[in-house]
Amino acid sequence: MFDKLRSTFSSVAKSLGEKELKENDIDNILFQLEIELMESDVATEVIDTIKSDLKKKLIGTSVDKKEIESFIKNSLIQSISGLFDAVGSVDIISNINSKKNSGEPCVILFVGINGTGKTTTLAKLGYLLKENKFSVVIAAADTFRAGAIEQLTEHANRLNIRIIAQNYGSDPAAVARDAVLYAKSHKIDCVLIDTAGRMQTSKNLMDQIEKITKVVKPDLKIFVGDSLAGNDTVNQAREFYRHVQFDGAILTKSDADARGGAALSVVKITSKPILYVGVGQEYSDLKPFDKQVFLEAEPKPEPKPEPKPEPKPEPMSKKGSDPFEGIKDQDISTYADLYDVPPPENDDDAFTLSKNIRNWIANSRPMPGQQPKKQEKLESKPETKEPEVKEKQKEDKKEEEPKKRRRFGWFK
DSSP states (O other), rough: OHHHHHHHHHHHHHHHHHHHHOOHHHHHHHHHHHHHHHHTTTTTTHHHHHHHHHHHHTTOOOGGGGGGGHHHHHHHHHHHHHHHHTOOOOOOHHHHHHHHHHOOEOOOOOOOTTTHHHHHHHHHHHHHHHHHTTTEEEEOOSSSSSHHHHHHHHHHHHTTTTTEEOOOTTHHHHHHHHHHHHHHTOOOOOEEEEEOOOOOHHHHHHHHHHHHHHHHOSSEEEEEEGGGTTTHHHHHHHHHHHHHSSSSEEEOOOOGGGOOHHHHHHHHHHOEEEEEEEEESSTTEEEETTTTTHHHOOOOOOOOOOOOOOOOOOOSSOOTTTTTTOOOOHHHHHHHTTTTTTOOSSHHHHHHHHHHHHHHHHTOOOOOOOOOOSSSSSSOOOOOOHHHHHHHHHHHHHHHHHHHHHHHHHOO
């Protein structure tokens, strides 16, 4: 996430680090920063704030040339960090606990336009609250969009959460009120209210959501925006905040957002924090927002798994040894003729062939198709004990070996 924004911070720091800190050079580099921030969907107001803060820190600063790049990088990080720190934070879990201790349900209202993942985000938060041992009820107050009630009902059934709904066309404020009354009477910890997605330019629908707010007086109002919508998300947040004054935002599809400007801009424009970001399709894919993601100067590369070495085949026997040692020359010739065996082309083939010949001898040298009859021992002549005879056999063997190899066609 946010690779584009982080690489922008790093490239600007490097560019300034190659120059002396003169005002003209700083203006040129800050213009480059402005272009790159605009490409990262950062709002104009935010860009102006970052440029102004950075310029004040740089002009007239005396820094060793070797430390300029790190100084620029740290200054830029401090400027961005200051924007997030200024808006504070909202702990939803603590808010619910506080209301629970007072014997009242915590009412949370979700707002945003169609297609941002508002209903799915509500279900993800419901899953998160259940994981934290809270009881939850959902209000299907989107009585305008076809299929909205069925979609929310399916989520509620999967999560085993009670849902309060009426027919399409019903007053959404009445549905929200019924859910709150149900929560109070059944000692439910939290009420999550889904509302119809409405364009920020639709005055009638925006007035309707103001009515819901007045009727149920939610403890928390959450704006749900699409990270990939860029500056359009910023405009939506601006208008919804003007009518609803929400307490925080959740940005969906953040796992696919390489630019990151929407989060920075929403925080600056509304002075409200980003509470969570959606990072996938599962119910558990709702993560608390962490400003450190923005403050990393470089995106961290994923470690590549080390390839496992391929196992090497073990040699059939030691190099230099004779695979046909102990086998009579006549047996080799007979076996090759009977079974039409071609000469071995390498040592491994020779060792395999010698093994087959030994098995053939051990089974009484059967003809092809004949049932083998295994003998207890290989045929062998008793070794003579006379030294002269033994020396004679060694000499004969040395002379026989090259003949055997040449006739059979096997060479090392």
